[in-house]
Amino acid sequence: MSTYHSQRATAALQKLIEFDPTFGSLSLWCLHRDATAEETLIVMRDAQGEASIASVRYEIAPAYTDGRVIYYGSQFERWNLEEQMAVCAHEILHIAFQHIPRARKLLSRFGTQYSRQIFNIAADALINESLTQAGYRLPQPHVSLNAILKDVLHSNQRADAALATLDVESLYVQLFDISEKGGKQALALNVLSSRLAPDVSADGKLSAEDELSSAEWQQRLDRALRSGASAGRGLGSISTRLGDIPKSFTPWEVILRRMVTKMVTYMPQYRFEAPTRRWLALDAEAQKTGHWSPAFEPGRRKALAKRGKVTVCVDVSGSISQSILARFASEIEGISRRTGAEIILIIFDHGIQLIHELTKHNLLEELNGLDFHSGGGTSFKEPIEEALKHDPSIIVVLTDLVGQFGPKPGRTPVVWACCHGNTETVPFGRVIYLSR
Template identity: 35%
Template sequence: MRDESSPGPAGPGPSRRGHSRRATRALQKLAEADPAFAALSLWVDHRDADTGAPEETRLDGDAEAPAWTDGRTVFYGPGFEAHDLDLQVGLAAHQILHVALRHPARDRALALRLGPKHDSRLFNVAADALVNETLIQAGYVLPRPCLTLAPLLSRALGESTPTAAALAKWDAEALTLALMQARGGSRTGGKGEGDAPAEGGEGGEDGRERGAGADEARAQAAQAAFAPDIDPSATAGGGAAEDAEDDAEWRQRLSRALEEGRLAGRGLGALGFRIADLPRSDVPWERHLRALAARALQDEPRAAWARPSRRWTGMEAEARAARRPVPVYEPGRTRGRPIPRVVVGIDASSSVDDARLSMFMGQVAGIARRAAAELHLMVFDDEVRSVAKVPPGGAESWLRRQPLARGGGTSFDDLFARAAALDPAVLIVLTDLDAPVPRKVRDLPVIWAVPAPPARRPPHGRVLDLSI
């Protein structure tokens, strides 16, 4: 537990040293009512702040959050005291969950993965909807209006999923990516329990562009008086290694706290369904891809049948001199390809969204650049439609110019034939795996990059799940 006498991290805006006076009663009541939060709150610094949430987290028209967090400390602004005790308990629980679920650190990690396409505010919307829905299901009272999951899913994604199933399905990263790519759903912004997906919500028949779901999400958040309450920049100095260590510690704390609540039969631990938005221990798929591709691109010696090995040459000379039988031929070894080639096949009919496609191409381009490899791109469906040798830095711009049909049949035969003709170091295929897999080509490593775990694993190659 942190030393309460220490000043703690410098919070956004003027903050006061020592434990929060404003939140004392709320935290006491929270600890008495919920064993899980009693345990979690001990690992969080609580400070009073002289102002509301930092201005850099807000846009014009945003409400000012009465409390907010940087991932280590919860700050309670002057607006916190304007609420009655039950609402203060809910607000404190909301911020403690942000810290325990590692939302600021996960926001930073997603920003590193997405680059300039990342929208930290949209991540905050997704995280708030998940946290608020979880707290309401656990019996907490929150200020109204309040951003919750069902109306957000209905309006932005056209999805009407029961609350328990939605909380078991969505985590903050997956919901953020879905909102970025969605075309929007119901425009009513209602409770969403009986809303059907909007016509054209998947195919865009209503004329809405891909990404309109993010605008619908922001509109729903504004309607629910959303106030940004995550400041991911304040504790960003520790780096990825420190974030990973903190993630592991918080997973253990959450597990113990939820078990205490379950045994007590009340509060957060007594929820009768799984929550998907827990910190995950999965290694991001980008790191798996880099490791697999680096292994395939290693310049390992290969058999050179046209030139005998030195060992065989010596053995043959000795055998002839002694008039013994000549030993079995032993080929020499040669280093691999002078310039390695990476072939990337992109299934135009796959369901990979644009955000993950952009991340994927960025990773592949980085791999090719570091290995000084040629990068060959092939867009295919039932046959190869486009082929290009592109510089690693131009892969994404070339791909944007290619028509991706997003539907139709798939066949890998032409792709494998054309790829084998290039003698690549590795073939990376971005696909749903909704087609028979051809026979393995000798000495050709294959990486199958899939948007979701396939129903059946292919008979050869390594499967890389892009949903992680």
């Protein structure tokens, strides 16, 4: 590939900077190169970090990026100037929105459940809608957020409204779940993906350099959008409607792990009426030598550590996908293995269907082996009442949050793990979303 600045994209980049002030600085932080058809051996690493040699043809698409360099292939020249500007802006936003490091984070979290093709579709759809709203003319065919909402997600939401609420992680999870279920929606997704030439390369593991680069790009993007907003045109004019602007967030797995582990870990009980033997010895020595008495050290109770207990209530009336259930089950299993906590499984819809104590460290396998039916309404009152009978350290409810709530279960903490739903309806407990 060429190591010199792209000749193919020079005119489009110059026009882009004149048209949209936001890209004036963003484009300068990217390297622009002309791709060649040369085949090169490169080292690729999988989710476990294992290296393999792959033969890759550099000219894989009219334009593509590895997160640092944007490559322009020979087919880039077949578009007119306006379309070339949109393509340049599209690739710059892949870098500015940090889609490559974010893809690597998803790869490290989901492992075999990560799909490069679906991530590329999600990222392209959000960028294309952003550029359309900003007045760009995109070349045809391209992945449209409106088509994804209508044909794949079967949603009546308008694309401009969805753009403000969706980010690439949440859209990826929705599309991946659909591809796993199969059916007409998955077929529509396959049709969309067949039109897509992959333009994001995110192989390898997330590095410290990626983390540093992400922090720097957040600052660059913020400054560039403010510049565009003050000019009143281009991408900066819709900056408040961009839901995919990279933000620091803690994955739901980490939140769930911290909360449950904290509640099931035994904390020693102190006895302030009886000091430790060490304090008694130090105090006796102080009195003998005429020194000040040491700070009081309370003793510990000799009660045996209480084994932590987690009641997991699974709502089988909602639309919990198999892939989300598998990730949720994996986290619960991991917590059980690390802490030795007892897991009580409660299957419910409008009432209790089944109560089961987890005997192995494989929640998904045991869940699939149990006899219960799906469908019907939902009531959270009965499963929480049943959970309290087992004296749990914490109650975790896997649900879509559509149902009737009962009274607050005293001081026992409750975590609502949901894919979607209106959190305003939740009268108690902590809500974590599994859709990111």
